[in-house]
Amino acid sequence: MCFYYGYNEFLMDKLLQLFTVSEAVEFFEANEVARPVTIRTNTLKTRRRDLAQALINRGVNLDPIGKWTKVGLTIFDSPVPIGATPEYMAGHYMIQAASSFLPVMSLAPQENEKVLDMSAAPGGKTTYCSALMKNTGLVVANDANKEREKALVANIHRLGISNTIVCNYDGREFPKVMGGFDRVLLDAPCSGTGVISKDASVKVNKSQDDINMLTHLQKELILSAIDSANADSATGGYIVYSTCSVTIDEDEAVVNYALSKRPNVKLVSTGLDFGAKGFTSFRGQSFHSSLNLTRRFYPHAHNMDGFFVAKFKKLSNKIQNAENQFVVPTGSGAKTKQKKKSVSK
Numbered sequence: 001m002c003f004y005y006g007y008n009e010f011l012m013d014k015l016l017q018l019f020t021v022s023e024a025v026e027f028f029e030a031n032e033v034a035r036p037v038t039i040r041t042n043t044l045k046t047r048r049r050d051l052a053q054a055l056i057n058r059g060v061n062l063d064p065i066g067k068w069t070k071v072g073l074t075i076f077d078s079p080v081p082i083g084a085t086p087e088y089m090a091g092h093y094m095i096q097a098a099s100s101f102l103p104v105m106s107l108a109p110q111e112n113e114k115v116l117d118m119s120a121a122p123g124g125k126t127t128y129c130s131a132l133m134k135n136t137g138l139v140v141a142n143d144a145n146k147e148r149e150k151a152l153v154a155n156i157h158r159l160g161i162s163n164t165i166v167c168n169y170d171g172r173e174f175p176k177v178m179g180g181f182d183r184v185l186l187d188a189p190c191s192g193t194g195v196i197s198k199d200a201s202v203k204v205n206k207s208q209d210d211i212n213m214l215t216h217l218q219k220e221l222i223l224s225a226i227d228s229a230n231a232d233s234a235t236g237g238y239i240v241y242s243t244c245s246v247t248i249d250e251d252e253a254v255v256n257y258a259l260s261k262r263p264n265v266k267l268v269s270t271g272l273d274f275g276a277k278g279f280t281s282f283r284g285q286s287f288h289s290s291l292n293l294t295r296r297f298y299p300h301a302h303n304m305d306g307f308f309v310a311k312f313k314k315l316s317n318k319i320q321n322a323e324n325q326f327v328v329p330t331g332s333g334a335k336t337k338q339k340k341k342s343v344s345k
């Protein structure tokens with residue numbers, strides 16, 4: 001199978017552990033086919049109906065992506081490059097993978113909130129946040145890679161975003177820079193095992209060392225994302241973690257680690273009404289039972305890039321003080337611990 005589909009032995013083993021053999025074959029087959037081209041209507045400038053009509057008038061063959069999104073369109077074919085139409089230039093849409101809508105839908109940023117996108121470039125999710133917030137409040141779009149931020153800035157300008165500032169910090173340092181965000185998105189750097197149909201090099205260029213390096217970074221970033229959120233936010237206090245990888249190491253294991261290190265957060269429903277449940281155990285590892293609230297998306301099952309979404313709620317200090325019991329998830333199962341009473345002077 002390695003030879004037939006062109007995966008290295010490491011990744012083939014990893015994926016065969018994740019799926020049944022028949023599912024794995026479906027996954028490999030789906031990776032041989034490009035996902036549909038999809039665009040997101042920029043509701044700051046137009047409505048989906050008007051955008052669709054304008055593109056149809058140019059001979060574009062399109063349809064709504066599905067019932068789950070009111071802003072997405074699938075482009076079947078187009079006589080003009082979809083990244084060069086007058087509507088594109090005018091910022092009426094973003095060319096964006098359908099899976100990339102999901103973390104923002106889960107984050108559900110509200111008008112007038114303060115939102116952090118910790119690894120934002122090239123800005124598909126940042127600009128969607130701004131659109132949902134109707135250009136109100138503040139979005140801080142951060143990325144550690146200055147080169148990639150050029151595209152982020154260009155997209156912000158093209159789409160007419162006026163509530164966003166761009167900065168260039170290592171996300172791990174972020175709590176020292178700024179805090180108190182109502183909502184934080186961490187669309188983490190990952191191995192890209194969910195987007196093999198876009199980048200076939202992933203089949204051969206990943207090793208366990210790469211995954212270990214990435215998970216180390218993801219774990220540091222997720223704690224930083226949690227620490228940047230405001231537990232006492234009147235409207236939010238939410239953190240969304242997402243990756244375009246399907247490996248447990250980068251998904252459930254990172255979320256489980258965050259739960260064990262930060263007892264001031266709990267997982268809540270992603271609010272996404274499709275997708276497979278996250279794993280609560282995997283090959284002898286057990287994760288916190290609430291991991292079943294996380295969602296996995298697969299190319300073969302959902303006709304979109306492989307994706308993972310988890311949503312945390314940061315608990316208000318008042319609530320935490322009122323509780324005297326909390327659950328510490330560990331690699332070998334969840335234990336209930338008695339919390340030490342804090343001594344107030």
Ligand SMILES: C[S@@+](CC[C@H](N)C(=O)[O-])C[C@H]1O[C@@H](n2cnc3c(N)ncnc32)[C@H](O)[C@@H]1O
Binds near residue numbers: 125190
């Ligand atoms: C999956 S991409 C983000 C895609 C983006 N959210 C979007 O929707 O357009 C991951 C990003 O993480 C950035 N990154 C990597 N290490 C980082 C770090 N330590 N702090 C902040 N950003 C980082 C990368 O430069 C990359 O742009």
